[in-house]
Amino acid sequence: MSSIVQSIVSALAGKLSKNVIVFIVSMIPLLELRGSILAAGFMHTTFLPTYIAAVLGNMLPIPFILLFIEKIFNWLKKSRHFHKIPEWIEKKAMSKSAQIEKYGYLGLFLFVAIPLPGTGAWTGSLLAVLLGLKPKKSFLFILLGVMTAGLIMSLLSFGIIKQIIG
Numbered sequence: 001m002s003s004i005v006q007s008i009v010s011a012l013a014g015k016l017s018k019n020v021i022v023f024i025v026s027m028i029p030l031l032e033l034r035g036s037i038l039a040a041g042f043m044h045t046t047f048l049p050t051y052i053a054a055v056l057g058n059m060l061p062i063p064f065i066l067l068f069i070e071k072i073f074n075w076l077k078k079s080r081h082f083h084k085i086p087e088w089i090e091k092k093a094m095s096k097s098a099q100i101e102k103y104g105y106l107g108l109f110l111f112v113a114i115p116l117p118g119t120g121a122w123t124g125s126l127l128a129v130l131l132g133l134k135p136k137k138s139f140l141f142i143l144l145g146v147m148t149a150g151l152i153m154s155l156l157s158f159g160i161i162k163q164i165i166g
């Protein structure tokens with residue numbers, strides 16, 4: 001992930017502001033918020049503007065996923081060339097659904113909040129749809145999860161924990 005983020009930063013540096021780069025990276029699936037905080041580290045940004053840009057960028061696609069991904073997948077499943085893509089994505093996402101199935105919206109929050117590979121707002125949104133969770137309530141818990149993951153990543157990346165501890 002680091003080399004992809006570094007490539008994006010290198011390509012956009014000098015053309016866009018640092019916070020716009022953070023915002024853009026945070027919208028990209030797989031990179032999302034974790035990648036944007038990494039990008040911020042490469043560019044030596046400050047905590048609060050980076051945190052805000054990362055959270056806003058990561059959340060921008062979420063309403064669209066919650067409202068339209070099922071329709072898009074149904075359309076793709078009818079396609080002769082792309083029918084296997086949604087099936088593969090659904091299978092991959094559902095392999096991570098146990099926590100959400102067991103704990104519901106709290107599980108969705110934890111899934112998004114704990115910054116581990118394969119977790120995040122995009123996958124959490126897809127799982128919310130696949131598990132039939134309500135979109136508005138899912139959005140709220142995903143937002144809280146993104147904000148929490150952003151704080152965790154920022155505390156680690158900006159060395160705030162190191163400064164607090166000693």
